[in-house]
Structures are given as structure tokens and as C-alpha cells.
Amino acid sequence: xxxxxxxxxxxxxxxxxxxxxxxxxxxxxxxxxxxxxxxxxxxxxxxxxxxxxxxxxxxxxxxxxxxxxxxxxxxxxxxxxxxxxxxxxxxxxxxxxxxxxxxxxxxxxxxxxxxxxxxxxxxxxxxxxxxxxxxxxxxxxxxxxxxxxxxxxxxxxxxxxxxxxxxxxxxxxxxxxxxxxxxxxxxxxxxxxxxxxxxxxxxxxxxxxxxxxxxxxxxxxxxxxxxxxxxxxxxxxxxxxxxxxxxxxxxxxxxxxxxxxxxxxxxxxxxxxxx
Amino acid sequence: xxxxxxxxxxxxxxxxxxxxxxxxxxxxxxxxxxxxxxxxxxxxxxxxxxxxxxxxxxxxxxxxxxxxxxxxxxxxxxxxxxxxxxxxxxxxxxxxxxxxxxxxxxxxxxxxxxxxxxxxxxxxxxxxxxxxxxxxxxxxxxxxxxxxxxxxxxxxxxxxxxxxxxxxxxxxxxxxxxxxxxxxxxxxxxxxxxxxxxxxxxxxxxxxxxxxxxxxxxxxxxxxxxxxxxxxxxxxxxxxxxxxxxxxxxxxxxxxxxxxxxxxxxxxxxxxxxxxxxxxxxxxxxxxxxxxxxxxxxxxxxxxxxxxxxxxxxxxxxxxxxxxxxxxxxxxxxxxxxxxxxxxxxxxxxxxxxxxxxxxxxxxxxxxxxxxxxxxxxxxxxxxxxxxxxxxxxxxxxxxxxxxxxxxxxxxxxxxxxxxxxxxxxxxxxxxxxxxxxxxxxxxxxx
Numbered sequence: 001x002x003x004x005x006x007x008x009x010x011x012x013x014x015x016x017x018x019x020x021x022x023x024x025x026x027x028x029x030x031x032x033x034x035x036x037x038x039x040x041x042x043x044x045x046x047x048x049x050x051x052x053x054x055x056x057x058x059x060x061x062x063x064x065x066x067x068x069x070x071x072x073x074x075x076x077x078x079x080x081x082x083x084x085x086x087x088x089x090x091x092x093x094x095x096x097x098x099x100x101x102x103x104x105x106x107x108x109x110x111x112x113x114x115x116x117x118x119x120x121x122x123x124x125x126x127x128x129x130x131x132x133x134x135x136x137x138x139x140x141x142x143x144x145x146x147x148x149x150x151x152x153x154x155x156x157x158x159x160x161x162x163x164x165x166x167x168x169x170x171x172x173x174x175x176x177x178x179x180x181x182x183x184x185x186x187x188x189x190x191x192x193x194x195x196x197x198x199x200x201x202x203x204x205x206x207x208x209x210x211x212x213x214x215x216x217x218x219x220x221x222x223x224x225x226x227x228x229x230x231x232x233x234x235x236x237x238x239x240x241x242x243x244x245x246x247x248x249x250x251x252x253x254x255x256x257x258x259x260x261x262x263x264x265x266x267x268x269x270x271x272x273x274x275x
Numbered sequence: 276x277x278x279x280x281x282x283x284x285x286x287x288x289x290x291x292x293x294x295x296x297x298x299x300x301x302x303x304x305x306x307x308x309x310x311x312x313x314x315x316x317x318x319x320x321x322x323x324x325x326x327x328x329x330x331x332x333x334x335x336x337x338x339x340x341x342x343x344x345x346x347x348x349x350x351x352x353x354x355x356x357x358x359x360x361x362x363x364x365x366x367x368x369x370x371x372x373x374x375x376x377x378x379x380x381x382x383x384x385x386x387x388x389x390x391x392x393x394x395x396x397x398x399x400x401x402x403x404x405x406x407x408x409x410x411x412x413x414x415x416x417x418x419x420x421x422x423x424x425x426x427x428x429x430x431x432x433x434x435x436x437x438x439x440x441x442x443x444x445x446x447x448x449x450x451x452x453x454x455x456x457x458x459x460x461x462x463x464x465x466x467x468x469x470x471x472x473x474x475x476x477x478x479x480x481x482x483x484x485x486x487x488x489x490x491x492x493x494x495x496x497x498x499x500x501x502x503x504x505x506x507x508x509x510x511x512x513x514x515x516x517x518x519x520x521x522x523x524x525x526x527x528x529x530x531x532x533x534x535x536x537x538x539x540x541x542x543x544x545x546x547x548x549x550x551x552x553x554x555x556x557x558x559x560x561x562x563x564x565x566x567x568x569x570x571x572x573x574x575x576x577x578x579x580x581x582x583x584x585x586x587x588x589x590x591x592x593x594x595x596x597x598x599x600x601x602x603x604x605x606x607x608x609x610x611x612x613x614x615x616x617x618x619x620x621x622x623x624x625x626x627x628x629x630x631x632x633x634x635x636x637x638x639x640x641x642x643x644x645x646x647x648x649x650x651x652x653x654x655x656x657x658x659x660x661x662x663x664x665x666x667x668x669x670x671x672x673x674x675x676x677x678x679x680x681x682x683x684x685x686x687x688x689x690x691x692x693x694x695x696x697x698x699x700x701x702x703x704x705x706x707x708x709x710x711x712x713x714x715x716x717x718x719x720x721x722x
Contacts (some may be wrong), residue, residue, distance in 0.1 A: 009525065010525075010526075012520065013521070013525070013527075013531060017518070017531060017534050020534055020535055020537075020538060020594070020598065021534060021537070023546075023549055023550065023561075023594070024537070024549075024555055026553065026560055029547055030552070038558055039302065039557065039558055040558075043557070043558035043560075044558075044560055044563060049304040055422065063520060082471070084315065086312050086313050087313060089309040089310070089312065089313065090309060090310040090312070090314070092309060093305070093306040093307075093309035093310045094306075094310065094354065096301045097303075097305060097309075098303070098304045098306070098308040099302055099303040099306035099307065100303070102306075105310060106315070109313075109317070111316055111707070112321045112322065114651050114700045114703060114707055115321060115325065115700070115703070116651075116654075116655035116676065116696070116700055117655065117657070117678050117704075118655065118657065118676045118680065118695075118696045118699055119324075119325050119328055119696040119697065119699055119700035120320075120321060120324035120325060120696075121324075121680075121683070121696065122324075122327075122328055122331055122683055122689050122692060122693045122696060123323070123324040123327035123331065124320075124324050125683075126338075126689070142320065144320040145316055145317075145320045145321070146324075149313060149316055149317060149321075150321075150539055151318075151458075153313060178301075178305055178575050180507050180694065181288055186325070188287035200686065203540055206542065207541075207542040207543060207544075209542070209543065209544045209657065209658040209661075210658070210680070212678075213661075214684055224542065224545070225543075225544035225545055225658070226544065227660045228542075228544065228545050228548055229544045229545075229547075229548060229661075231548070237551075237552075239552055239555075239558070242548055242549075242552060243549075243552065245545075246548065246549050249541070249542065249545055250537070250541055250545075253537065253540045253541055254533075254537055255534050256540070257536045257537055258325050259531045259557050261529060261532050261533040261536055262529075263604070264536060264540075265536070265602055267602055268602055268603065269602060269606035
């Protein structure tokens, strides 16, 4: 379907993009208003004559927001590296080697990725509590395996399958061992797929909420989503800080999405579409 | 097999099959070796907890109650708690005896002998007796005592005797309250002593029975279903419309794609808080807009009435996940060869007919996969509602996951919460089985 796009199409498109982006634009506009203008008559006027950075300052001064960002970064990075590494072995085996029970294992991986988190939380919480791992980085990295590992395996299998089999055969003919074949032939070709998987796994770990909410309750170890969700003041919600924090979290995501949109889309659709 | 290859293959055929068999065997062992780490991790961290949840759901498990903080299948005694209270209770009773007269004195006397009798019963068990002395010693020098040492198995009869003795004494002391010199002391000690007896908290399927007759649980299931059906349906229709519209070459395609990815990429908890701001009864622009077009009578209705709140969470969910749906469907659309449409156009089929006869059937598996993932996601919704409405007002947006969370972590009733989470699990399993029946084995097929 390669129809040409008419002017009406662009009008519609602009409207659509505006609607999708509107909440962000409004929050961005609110975040640079002085607190007084967030309430009362001026609350519905998007522009202000008294632009201010006080909300942004307050986010870092009055809340341990930098700490939240750091915690999220540490937990998500370690989770991503280790989940993708472990998953890449399994995915290679499922995609490239012949052995019994492959389909069953892939089915198991897929069903585990559909497990509701709430169904695993009570034993995980009790075990981590007994091990003294609540309020620690490891306390989140371990349970994050429940959804990052199946996700990684699932995505990597589809990427590994796309690598031509002839190359592997050729390497074997030349006397390469399975390990050599993997490191020298498969892995370099799989790097883009692995990178895509890593982006998606990182985003899913960064956004996780339920485990982070229940396991790391200390400010020292809270992650960003939980940190922002707990931004409530004693009597009122500090909207100025909330909007500023939202902008701070969203901007890096926007940059990442702009840079990697092709990869993200290929990752999101790879498991779901038969080509 | 091409005939010209035959001569080449004929001679070493035996060697080749041998080689093939060998390759197969090495493939197999390598394969199992490579998947082993992932499988072990998945078994321990994802599958075991589900079974454990089911196990917990059959116990009266409460984290804030020391006698019920674990799943106990047999009678036990916590000697640490026991020895922290028993000697002091006896000496307090002796003090009281010095002062008491008449009937009170004889009753106190009876309580004391009763307690001393079960104490000697405890010490009659050889193993228990040595632990008894060890803990007693450690308590006097204030050394820490490990859980393993403190809690030991107890004969059912002794346990029942002990329980009866401490419960009775606590009751009798409460009755004598007005006659005593320091009633708080003895009553306090005797009721703490009760915590030392651990009775099995196995209750079988009682939690399920209670939950399945609880109106709050059914209301939560109903809310979850309403949320799932409406939001997934709206996402499918809008997502399909968007996918059809942008399935063409146009200027700025990458930018549009990036734009629609942003709502998907932002943490749900953060976007939920953002919507809370936009829906706010005093300064929320979206609430004002909806009130102005007559969707609500007043701005404040958005988060304070039950239909308003349900609409609010569904709207926020549709905003966040429609782009994802559109992307999945767009990828499906792009696999449909354009020659089909050209042929249909030549045959004079209308656009609508083309959509019904070509697009929908060929998009079926994409739609089903997208629906499967979205339905399961929507059914276990937690972050969005937890942050946006907290399940309120008056439980009108309380979904089953929110209810399970509240029971577990606000009421610290892990047994009942686990039962609820098993119910969520069973629902999710049923939903996926229905979808997979429609999808067939398509989902897992090699290439």
C-alpha cells in the first residue's frame, strides 16, 4: 500500500502527534511556572511571564532525586547486562542447535513472561526479607530476572534465527569448534539484535514498579518510578516538583527513542510478526 | 536430491550418517548445557514462587504476628519467647501470693502449679530440655539467639497442654484483676507467654472459600474485566486505524514513529502521576476540557466519582498503549504484499471490501498476538491504578492485583493475599489458553 500522502493527511498527522504529545507539553509548560501560577486563574494558561527554574532546583535539593536516578541506573544496567548474557546462550541453543524439547522450552519461556508479578511477589518478598536483601540493589536485580530473562530469550531467539545458516555451516567445514563459531561468526552478526534486546530490557527494568515499591522502601535504595510516585507532600501534592521530575525523566527517554527508534520498533515487533 | 550428486554421496554414506549422528549428539549436549543457566534461574526465580504462593495461600500467614509469621505444619514452641516470660511470670505470681488472701490466694496457687506442671512436661523431653537450658543461659548473659535454636518441634499433646495452661492462666488472671497488686504485670506476661506456642496455621482452601464468597473480591474481578475489555478494545480499534493511516510513505516518518514510542517508553508510574495532574479537580487541564465539552458536570467529578475514575484510568491506559498496538499492527500490515490490493482493485473491489477480504484475514495472527499481550498486561494492571487513584474512590477502580497488594502489604495478611494472587494467576492462565487456542502453534513455530 504505497499511496501518496495528501495535505489532509499531514493535517491529521500533526493533530495526532499533538494529541499524543499534549500531556508532555503541558507538563513541560507547568514545570517552568512559579508555584503560585499552578493554581487559581492562571492554572489553565500555558505560558508564563515569570519563567523559573525553582521547581527543578527543588527536585534535587528537597528530594533525594539524584539518588533515585543513580539507583535506577545501577539496577537497570546490571540487570540488563546479566540477563542478556545468560539469555544469549539459551537463545543461541534454541535458535541454532537441534535438540529435543526446544519448542517446549520456548513455550515455557513465553508463559513465564506472561506471569503476573503479583503471583510471585509474596514468596520473593519473604525470601529476600529473610536473606536481609530488602533495601539493596541485589534485592531488585534478583526478582527482575523473572521478566527480563524470558523477554531477552524470546527476542534473541528471533534475532538469532535470522542469521543465515550457511555461514555457520561454512565455519564448521573449516573446522571451527562450536564455541569458535559462536564467538567469531554468530556473535558479530548478532550484535545489532543483542543491542536491541538490551535497550528493551533496560527500559523494562527502568520502568518496573511493583517489586521496587515493595522491596526497596528505603529512600537510599528507591528507584525513580517509586520515588516520583511517593512525591506526595503532607497535605497537598507538590505539583511543581512532580512536573519538573517528570520532565527530567522524560527528556533522556525522548533522546533515546529518537536515536534508537528503528531498533526499538524492530525489537517490539520481532516476536509478534511472522515474516 | 539432484541426480548428479548421487555418485558422490553413495560411497561414504555410512560414514556420513555416523557423522550426522555424532553431530546430533554433540548438538544436544551443547544445547542442554547452554540453556541450563537460564532454565535454572527461571525455575528458581519465576516458577518456584508461583508454587510457593499457592502453598502460602493454604496457611493463615500474617507477617505482623510472630506466631503466624511462617507456614507451620506442626506444633512448635518458641523457647526464647517462653523463657523471656515464664520465669518472670512465676516470680510475679509469687509476689502476688505473698499479699493475697482467701479465695484469690488459692486460685493463684492453682494457676502457678498448673504452669509449673507444663513447664516440667516441656523439660521432660531430652532434646528440648538441653535447648531449654542453653537458651536460658544465653538469655541471662544477653547473647543473641538464632531462630533455629529458639523454635523447636513439640509433641502435639505437650503443645496442647501448654496452650491450654497458658490460655487458662491468662483468662483467670484477667478475672482476678481487681484483687491483684500489679495486675498489668502478670496479665501482660501471661499473654506474651501465649505467643510462645506455635500451632499449625494450615487452613487448607479456606482462603479461597472466603475470597470466592467475598463481594469485594468479585467487585475487583469485575473492575479488572471492565478495565481490560474496554481499554483493549479501544486500543485495538484506534491502533488499527492509526496503523492503516500511517502505512504509507510520508515525510517525517521517523519522527512520527519516535513520537508514538514516547508514551510507551515512559515509566507507567510516572505517566500515571502526570495524568493525575491533568485530571486534578482544581488545576487539571484535561479535567477542565472534559467538563467543558459536557462529559462531566464538574471538573472534580473526574477523580471523585466511580464512573469518572474508571474512565480516567482507561483513558490514560489507552493513551499509553495505543501506540504500541499501532506499531505491532503496522508491522503486520507491511508484510501484506501490495500486489493483492492491486489485483483486488482491478477486480473492482471497494476499499471496504479490500479491508474485509484482504487486510483483516492476513492481519489475523498479528491482531491476535497483539491482543494476547495487551489483554494480559491490562488484566494484571497495577502501577497505573496504584498511582492514579489508589483503587478509589470507594474501591471503584480496585483491580484484583491492587486488592492482592493491599491485603498483603497493608494488612500484612500474606496467606489471603497469596490466595488472591493465585486467583490472578489462574485468570491469566485461562485467558492465555483461550488465545493460544485461536493462535494455534503459530506463536512458537520455527521460522
